Amino acid sequence: xxxxxxxxxxxxxxxxxxxxxxxxxxNEFVKPGKGQAFNRVKVxxxxxGRVIEKTFRSGESVDAADVMDLSLQYLYNDGEYWHFMDPxxxxxxxxxxxxxxxxxNWIKEQDLCSVTLWNGQPLSVEAPNxxxxxxxxxxxxxxxDTSGGGGKPATLETGAVVRVPLFVQIDEVxxxxxRNGEYVSRAKxx
Amino acid sequence: MSDWRPCASMDLLRDRAExxxxxxxxxxxxQVLEVDTPALASAANPDASIDSITAKAGPHTGPLxxxxxxxxxxxxxxxxxSGPVYQLCHVFRNDEQGRNHNPEFTMLEWYRTGxxxxxxxxxVEALMSLLIxxxxxxxxxxxxxxxxxxxxxxxxxxxxxxxxxxLARELGIVIPAHHPxxxxxxxxxxxxxxxxxxxxxxxxxxHFPADQASLAMLSPDDPHLALRFEYYVDGLExxxxxxxxxxxxxxxxxxxxxxxxxxxRGAQTMPIDEYLLAALxxxxxxxSGVAAGIDRILMIRNRQPDIASVMAFPFPRA
Numbered sequence: 001x002x003x004x005x006x007x008x009x010x011x012x013x014x015x016x017x018x019x020x021x022x023x024x025x026x027n028e029f030v031k032p033g034k035g036q037a038f039n040r041v042k043v044x045x046x047x048x049g050r051v052i053e054k055t056f057r058s059g060e061s062v063d064a065a066d067v068m069d070l071s072l073q074y075l076y077n078d079g080e081y082w083h084f085m086d087p088x089x090x091x092x093x094x095x096x097x098x099x100x101x102x103x104x105n106w107i108k109e110q111d112l113c114s115v116t117l118w119n120g121q122p123l124s125v126e127a128p129n130x131x132x133x134x135x136x137x138x139x140x141x142x143x144x145d146t147s148g149g150g151g152k153p154a155t156l157e158t159g160a161v162v163r164v165p166l167f168v169q170i171d172e173v174x175x176x177x178x179r180n181g182e183y184v185s186r187a188k189x190x
Numbered sequence: 191m192s193d194w195r196p197c198a199s200m201d202l203l204r205d206r207a208e209x210x211x212x213x214x215x216x217x218x219x220x221q222v223l224e225v226d227t228p229a230l231a232s233a234a235n236p237d238a239s240i241d242s243i244t245a246k247a248g249p250h251t252g253p254l255x256x257x258x259x260x261x262x263x264x265x266x267x268x269x270x271x272s273g274p275v276y277q278l279c280h281v282f283r284n285d286e287q288g289r290n291h292n293p294e295f296t297m298l299e300w301y302r303t304g305x306x307x308x309x310x311x312x313x314v315e316a317l318m319s320l321l322i323x324x325x326x327x328x329x330x331x332x333x334x335x336x337x338x339x340x341x342x343x344x345x346x347x348x349x350x351x352x353x354x355x356x357l358a359r360e361l362g363i364v365i366p367a368h369h370p371x372x373x374x375x376x377x378x379x380x381x382x383x384x385x386x387x388x389x390x391x392x393x394x395x396x397h398f399p400a401d402q403a404s405l406a407m408l409s410p411d412d413p414h415l416a417l418r419f420e421y422y423v424d425g426l427e428x429x430x431x432x433x434x435x436x437x438x439x440x441x442x443x444x445x446x447x448x449x450x451x452x453x454x455r456g457a458q459t460m461p462i463d464e465y466l467l468a469a470l471x472x473x474x475x476x477x478s479g480v481a482a483g484i485d486r487i488l489m490i491r492n493r494q495p496d497i498a499s500v501m502a503f504p505f506p507r508a
Binding site for chain 1: 237239240269283285286287288290291298361362364366372373375376377380403404427430481483497
């Protein structure tokens with residue numbers, strides 16, 4: 001198995017700790033003038049997203065996590081798994097509920113998502129930053145209100161609910177920022 | 191190459207010149223002699239936690255080492271009767287790079303004959319408050335054991351290996367499979383004391399455990415303690431000092447123990463500095479000495495986030 005020495009530590013490096021894959025967020029080298037050198041790192045658990053701090057004696061090695069990010073096309077959901085395909089190799093992958101996480105609110109067939117694989121299995125799925133989705137349900141707003149002030153809830157074709165301006169209607173397609181779940185604009189001719 | 195320019199601003203480079211002039215004035219007023227010793231030498235500090243950079247100076251010399259501190263040369267001067275001496279010089283440490291580290295940095299080192307550890311701590315504080323006006327109160331002075339117990343609840347005097355490992359795990363230290371206990375106390379100390387350190391104007395930690403004596407003499411009152419101190423501002427170590435070990439036999443024993451630790455780790459052993467041992471044999475006057483990192487002092491003095499910000503050409507621009 002590949003290993004990394006502490007001198008190779010840097011942001012983004014994927015390592016194994018206590019059986020889970022982690023990504024290094026921050027690495028600080030600490031060395032008393034006369035004394036033991038060590039590395040204090042902030043790491044994110046790639047399964048749970050939890051961030052913890054760890055300290056390694058400098059010069060030690062840590063197992064590398066077999067983790068990679070791929071851009072995969074979302075195909076369909078069979079009720080239990082979400083299926084993805086690598087558009088270059090046509091290789092297919094299935095993500096479970098944990099891996100799909102919040103992305104389930106935003107993705108529809110054909111969307112390209114960033115999928116993190118661990119030992120060849122999807123570990124997490126990131127929806128595109130912006131998606132365009134159709135509104136399937138919302139209160140009819142007051143005609144003529146274009147201020148965008150108050151807003152109202154709207155249910156999208158994926159089931160997600162976002163706040164939209166009063167003038168946006170059922171069957172309209174809107175652009176949403178998936179990072180904060182906010183309405184951006186009406187989608188233009190899409 | 192777009193990064194040919196200096197990293198530090200011209201203002202900070204001028205401030206460095208002013209600080210160096212203030213240091214020279216400080217020591218000249220106190221009649222401490224400025225000296226200039228080699229950066230390249232045939233021996234190096236065998237301390238297992240310090241890695242020297244090796245160099246060659248032609249076919250007729252053996253391996254040479256860039257000095258990690260001018261300490262051995264300055265002690266030879268003291269043995270030869272120099273009286274109190276100071277030096278501003280560049281020193282080199284292999285594999286040390288980070289927010290607070292650069293493999294080459296500027297060190298201020300000075301030795302005071304007739305000073306005990308606390309006399310020298312007083313002088314360190316006087317110089318630091320001159321260089322860092324933001325330090326507006328005397329440093330909090332505390333023993334290593336006292337601070338360890340205050341921040342971890344563990345008494346190092348009675349703690350077992352199992353206690354220390356349990357505490358280390360609690361603090362997120364990944365305990366290596368081989369030589370698991372090596373360096374654990376030092377790592378715990380750094381992690382556990384960090385936030386307390388940052389709340390003090392400045393801190394002097396003194397009386398280190400004997401196994402971290404480095405080149406300090408052991409306390410005549412308690413051989414478990416070494417007359418070593420460190421000075422911190424904002425949790426950053428700015429200086430490390432000793433009431434100096436003068437006994438050549440004990441010094442040789444420590445060098446050999448350092449090399450034994452290196453062998454155990456599979457690291458290269460270092461030639462022992464026989465010049466230093468011969469000088470100690472001749473006699474080192476009772477003295478205390480301290481080394482301070484100039485770049486770090488400038489970092490704190492100018493509230494800079496990293497050491498590179500106060501250096502003209504830090505790595506990788508060097």
